[in-house]
Amino acid sequence: MSFKSGFVTIIGRPNVGKSTLVNYLIGEKISITSPRPQTTRNSIKAIYTEDAGQIIFVDTPGIYKTKNDLDKYMVNEAYKSLEGIDVIIFMLDATEKFQKGDQIIYNQIKNSSNPFLIVLNKIDKVKKKELPNILKDYNKRIEENIIPISSKTGRNVNNLINEIFELLPAGPQYYPDDMITDQIEQFIVAEMIREKTFYLLREEVPFGIAVVIEEMKERNDETMYIRANIYVEKKSHKGIIIGKNGKMLKKIGTRARKDVEKLLQQKVYLDLWVKIEKDWRDDENLLRRMGYKG
Ligand code: GDP
Ligand code: MG
Numbered sequence: 001m002s003f004k005s006g007f008v009t010i011i012g013r014p015n016v017g018k019s020t021l022v023n024y025l026i027g028e029k030i031s032i033t034s035p036r037p038q039t040t041r042n043s044i045k046a047i048y049t050e051d052a053g054q055i056i057f058v059d060t061p062g063i064y065k066t067k068n069d070l071d072k073y074m075v076n077e078a079y080k081s082l083e084g085i086d087v088i089i090f091m092l093d094a095t096e097k098f099q100k101g102d103q104i105i106y107n108q109i110k111n112s113s114n115p116f117l118i119v120l121n122k123i124d125k126v127k128k129k130e131l132p133n134i135l136k137d138y139n140k141r142i143e144e145n146i147i148p149i150s151s152k153t154g155r156n157v158n159n160l161i162n163e164i165f166e167l168l169p170a171g172p173q174y175y176p177d178d179m180i181t182d183q184i185e186q187f188i189v190a191e192m193i194r195e196k197t198f199y200l201l202r203e204e205v206p207f208g209i210a211v212v213i214e215e216m217k218e219r220n221d222e223t224m225y226i227r228a229n230i231y232v233e234k235k236s237h238k239g240i241i242i243g244k245n246g247k248m249l250k251k252i253g254t255r256a257r258k259d260v261e262k263l264l265q266q267k268v269y270l271d272l273w274v275k276i277e278k279d280w281r282d283d284e285n286l287l288r289r290m291g292y293k294g
Contacts, residue, residue, distance in 0.1 A: 001052070003052070003054075003170065003171070003173060004053035004054075004165055004168040004169065004171060005053050005055070005056070005168060005169075005170075005171035005173060005174060006055065006056070006086030006087065006168040006169060007056050007057075007058050007084060007085050007086050007087075008055050008056065008057050008058070008085065008086060008087045008088075008089060008164055009057070009058050009082065009085050009087075009088055009089070010022070010057065010088075010091055011089070011090055011091070011105055011109070012090060012092065012102075013093070013099065013101040013102060013105070015093070016091045016092060016093040016121055016122075017121040017122060018091055020151040020152060021091070021149075021151035022046050022057055024151050024152070024154055025046045025048055025057065025157075047175050048161065049173070049175070052165050053165055053171070053173075054171075054173050054174060055161070055165070056174060056175070058085070082112055082114055085114050086114070086167065086168055086169065087114070087115050087116065087167045087168065088109050088112070088114045088116040089116070089117050089118075089119055089160075089164075090105060090106065090109055090117070090118045090119065091119045092118065092120045092121065092146070093120075093121055093122055094121060094122045094123050094125065094126050094131070094134055095122050095126060098137070098138055098141045098142075102141075103141070106141070106142065115167045116144075117147060117160070117164065117167070118145070118147065119146070119147050119149055119160060120134070120135065120138060120147065120148045121150065122150060122151070123150050123155065124150040124152055124153045124155060125150075131148060147159060147163060185216075185263070185264070186216055188263060189213055189216070189226060189228070189256075189263070190213050190228065192256050192259045192263070193211045193228055193230065193252065193256040193270075193272070194209060194210075194211045196251075196252045197209050197230070197241065199255070200248065200251055200252055200255075201240060201241065205232070205237050205240050205241065208233040208234065209230060209231065209232055209237075210230075210231040210277075210280050210281075211228055211229070211230055212228065212286065213227070213228050214227045214228060215227040218266075219269075222267065223266065223267040223268060223269050224266055224267070224268045224269070225269045226260065226268060226269065226270050226271065227271040227273070228270070228272055228273070229273050229275050230272060230273065230275070231275050231276075231277040231286070232274060232276055232277070233276070233278055233279075233280065234276070234278075235276055237276075238276055241274050249274065252272065253270050253272045256270060256272075257269075257270040
């Protein structure tokens with residue numbers, strides 16, 4: 001069988017559990033901040049790779065930014081962001097009845113040309129023997145097959161993944177296996193900082209360094225504020241990186257900032273912190289936040 005790949009987006013009313021599913025797929029709750037919220041480009045939320053293929057979960061701007069304002073779902077503009085999406089996942093909440101907001105979204109996806117799957121989330125919250133009735137109720141409004149899942153416990157999520165693969169076209173592996181969340185930009189920025197330590201520091205120090213972008217957000221004056229932690233394994237290394245009167249850290253920061261400004265095409269404020277984390281190589285959480293599976 002050929003490798004399949006494609007872009008998937010999850011839509012649904014606020015609070016149905018879209019983020020929880022993405023977090024489950026990433027395997028760990030991590031805070032994901034989109035570095036460029038204003039751009040039309042879809043931002044990647046999670047990358048799921050297995051032998052059968054690769055699923056790239058993306059955020060559809062506009063659809064997600066409709067909190068508490070269901071009417072905005074009707075703004076067609078938002079649905080333009082569904083172009084290039086291979087599969088839409090429409091998420092419903094098993095603990096709630098089918099609502100006006102659900103109907104609006106349902107109408108929209110039926111009118112779009114994208115293939116879609118319908119998921120009923122939070123089944124861990126309803127009694128087992130109630131589930132068939134809930135599904136029956138939903139099927140009065142929805143003619144397609146509904147996939148019950150729990151994003152919290154992961155129940156039946158593998159089934160959802162299989163259904164997604166059924167709908168995906170044959171395609172290339174877009175991202176390396178071990179990359180599980182986007183932050184492609186954040187990843188590159190972290191690498192740029194790390195690279196500078198290689199240029200500027202004694203040999204053994206840079207190999208023990210990890211860089212994690214803690215925050216990346218555009219300020220009102222359009223500069224990009226980036227806060228990054230540089231993790232080192234030894235106290236002595238911390239001293240070396242900071243340097244006398246903070247000179248070395250300043251040098252690293254200035255050089256990295258120039259590269260990052262070129263990458264992002266905007267002014268950057270780079271806020272670097274050095275932290276000692278003896279066993280960062282074994283810290284799965286930290287590795288995940290660096291964009292690796294660990
Ligand atoms: P979003 O607005 O669609 O992204 O919804 P969130 O992912 O933020 O989830 C809203 C709330 O529902 C949070 O408190 C989640 O913990 C909870 N939640 C999401 N999925 C599940 C699930 O499968 N089971 C249970 N019990 N709670 C869930
Ligand atoms: Mg959310």
